[in-house]
Every structure is written in structure tokens, then in C-alpha cells.
Amino acid sequence: MMENIYQGEENKFKNFLAVCNITYAMSAVAELAASLGILVSELSEEPAWKGKVITLGPLLDKLPLLHSIQGSDLKSRYDFVISTCSNRYREGVDFDQVCDLILEVAVNNNLKAEQMIKKVFVLTDSVRFGGSTYWKTLYEAKRSKFKEHGYGDDAMPHILFWNIWDFGGFMPRVEEPHPGVTLLRGRAKTLIKSFLDNGGEIGWHQLLEAAIANKEYQTLSVVD
Template sequence: MAKKKVVERYEGDQNYQFLHERVSDLFAEKLKSDTEKLKKQDIHEISSTSYFCPSIDSSMERATLLCESVARKIFPRESSPEYQVVSEARYAYRVRDRLRKEVLVPLINALDYFDDSGTKPCAVKKYLEDVKGGHGGGKCNIAAGALLRNDIVGYADDVDVGQVAELQWKAMVMGFKKQGKLNNCLAVCDVSSSSMAGIQNYMDVSVGLGLLLSQLSEDPCWKGKVISFSLNPELHLVGGDDLKSKCEFVRRMDCGGSKIDLHKVFDLILEAAVKGNLKAEQMVKKVFVFTNTCFEVANSGNDNKKSCWESDYKAIRRKFKEKGYEENAVPEIVYWKLDMLVVPRRRPGLAIFGGFSADLLKLFLDNDGQVSPYHVMEWKQPSLPNTIKIWA
């Protein structure tokens, strides 16, 4: 019955048919591209598309038939003589099964493939080892955008490639500084072991993005600083002389539990701005909160009562105005729940979205921290300087 309803809507609604075809085209094109990358062992270049393609027996598939449509486009009838002599139902069954066995399962296994430590992708270490061993005389050609921030952070303390990870990090930061992006942002990093656990090693994501924003931020008040995710947040100047020690500093920040007092976050920012005698144009523009806790829980306070963000934000604006900062100087909160896909939504002074993948991170960095359904739709692949030469 579900399949019948989908077919009837597809045949009777041109707009729905157009949308269905474009979505299945995107899935098919990306999965074919990822399969080619897998064949070349470019595992760190594979997108997370395979995670989100509807599985054969899922409720999503019964409601959309997207999996079948994608399978038909990857394995059309004319691609094999055996498909041309079987019934339509048999053909659909075979290509769905083939999509699962030959495309989705291998790609998902590749994305989930970890080294002996169980936490870090082998492809990342292989890349760092290749950089380390591939250039004699201490001169390294490093692709600034080759690795994700969390990939680099995950190997900062590695005995074999820690020094190369440091060089990779410097090249990446240098590339973004040349672009002049994300230089007016501040990060709130959740590094509590209870909320940031997971196979994707979300703590490395939080630490990596927090450190990146801190190093791209500008003086006099924001450079090198991050805020801890807590009911009593603190504005920290990140200590340490190298990437390893900086990562350790951020990981040791006191992040108690799964709640945060955003009022106090704004108080910290306002206090620093007043103390530094900052003009409105020097105020940090965006505050990114990196966590695995959903906004409603994190912002509920000690008594677990639901907070009204609109009222909170009015009070925050009032505080800024009392100190001489008009509404356009009040930073926007960008709340990023890393471990779960969340439909981007906006409230006054607040943007909420979720999920983590290489593509989403590139979108975030390419658009100077702007992420919305519109940006996702219009996004083009970013371009960092291809190679930056660094003397080891």
C-alpha cells in the first residue's frame, strides 16, 4: 500500500516527480563518485552519502522508494544482459540488493574502518606518513585542505607523525588566514567525556574547531581564546607552545555535565569587550557552540525547566545596550549538535543545526560559518591554496 501511494503521487504530481528525480540523481552521482574514490583508496575523500541513503527495508524507503530509484540509476537495465530478460519486479530487487552489497556496505565499512586504537582512521595516518617520508631534506609540500581539523588533532600526540600533524595544522591555519575567513568568531567547546563520546570521536571535532577559530580570531580580545561548555563557563586563553599542548589544554577545561548558561557566555563576552574598550565593529560576530547535547536540554538550566530563548535574548540585548552596544553588535549563537542530523532552524540571535561529515565541515568553512538549507543547496566545493611549502 505504501509503495502504491508513492507511485501514484509520482505519476500524478509533476513537482514531486521532479524533486524525486533530482534527489535520486544527487544520491546516485555522489555514490558513484565515492565508489571510485574507494577503489583508489582515497578513503579520507569519501563523503558520508552512504550513511544517509535510505536502506532497503526502512520506513524512509517505503515512503519514498528513493533507494530503488538510486539503484536503477547506478545499475540501469542496459548495463547488464541479465537485467534485460527479467521482469520489472525482479530487476528492481536485483539492483537494490546489488546497491546494498556493492556500494553502500563497502562505503560504510570504509568510513567506519579504524586502526588498532579504535579511534583514528588509518587513511589519515597513512597520509601523514607519506608526507613525512616522501620529501627528503626536511622540505614538505603539504596540501592545506587535505585533512579535517579533527583528523589533525587526533594525531597531534602520535609518536610517529605528531610533528607532521603540527606542520599540517600550521599550513591549514595559514590557508584560512590568507582567505580572511572566520576571523571574528569564538568557540564554546564541549569536552566532557560523557557527552562527547562516540565512534566519530566528537571530542576531537570540538577541540579541532575550537582551536581553529581561536587561532583565526583577531586581537585585542579574542585571539587564542575559547569558552568552556558549562553552567559556569569561563573564557580561556589557550596555553601551550605546540598543537599537542594546546589540544591538551582544551581537553582539560572544566565542562560539567550537559548544560550551559548562555546568559553567562554573553556576560563573558560583554565583560571582555568593555574591559578592552572595544568598538562595536571589534565585537565577536558569531559564537559557535560545539556539543552533542541538544539545545533544549543544554539551555534548560539547573531546574530542567524549558527556557524561552526569545525572552533570554531580549535580556541579553538589553545588557549590551546598557554598555553602549547596539543590537547589531550582539553576537549570534550558532549551536552545532555534532552527533545527529538536525534540520537547520533559526530563532532571534540563534541558529541551530546538527550532524557532522567532511562535506558539512567544508561547507561551514567555505561559507565563513554560514550554514542553512539554502547554503547546502547552493554550495560549491571550497578551494584552499593547493600546496603550502613548510620547512620542517
């Protein structure tokens, strides 16, 4: 898989970081969440982020924690992510605290702006769609905090909240309530392939491509 992503082009996932929130409700898709988390961690190139994943802490504080994924082979790394990222109480991911953790790691490691994470993938079962004012307030507050620590306007990472639980077979959905924040729902194979093929870029265009990628649509033609 990683060889296919690298082949013929620059590694577009080199400054990406995954947040895995595998709750009890997500037990049916825990394998997908853990696999995507491991893939993103392996493709990260900056030492401060490579081989790492963010999870929620113990129930009492629920603060996000940055873990180095342990294991000498894929099976052991998968087992580590499943056990470490499991959240039996279905607590949501706190956008504010995740950004604070990323900034703390960057400051402690004296990272330059170009070494900052460019995109954060939050793999979860709870995404708040709508509410552009809510997301704008949160995102702009965090961007101001990044600037206070010497990072420019473009250093604040793009946040993708991806609901891969998709209970009830809901149609895939994507929203961008504020520049820098994307909300996604769905776990179709074509959607995941589009996500990987497009270097983590996802929007209405990619969603449409994924929707018509199924075999039953391949015989259709457009008549002008």
C-alpha cells in the same frame, strides 16, 4: 587549513569565538570539537579574543570561563583544550551566562562595537530545537543589556549552537528560531567543509550543498 581559509579572501573568522563543551557523551567526537575550537581561536584577530576559548567552570558553579589556550605546538594546545573543556557531568551551556561573560570582557577591555565578537560557536552535544518564543526572550534580553553598556543593536553576537555529537546518525538539521540564533546538528565531512568554506555561515542552502556534495551525487544532472 588556516592558509586555505585565508587564501584569496578576507579572514571571515576574525571576530569569532568558540565555546567548547566536551562532555562524556561526546568522547567519540572530542577531537573534532577541540580542533574546531582551536581553529576558531587561531583565526580570531582582536587581542581580547585571539587564542582563546570559553569552557564551563567547575561543577559547583558551572559558570563559563574564558581561557587562553596554552601550548607551544598544535599537540600541546590540543591537549590543553581537551583537558580544560572536558565536562564529565554533561552539563549544558548557559546562553545567558556566555553572553554576560562576553560583555564583561568587552567592557573590561574598553572594546569598541567593531571589536566585539560577531559570532559565537557553541560546540556541544545538547541543543534545544524549537521554541522560538524561548530563544526570542533570551536573545532580546541580552541585546538590551548590550545596549545598556553603550553597544548598538548590531553588537550582540550571532550564536550558533552546534550539536556535533549526532548520536544515532540523525539527519543534519538547522533552525533559526530567532534572528541571531542558529541551531545546527550534524558532523558530516561535507557539512564541516561547507562551514569552513562559507566563513562560518550555515543555513538550509549550505546544508543542501553539503548533502549533495558526496561523490555518489556528482554524476546526477538536472533536466529542465
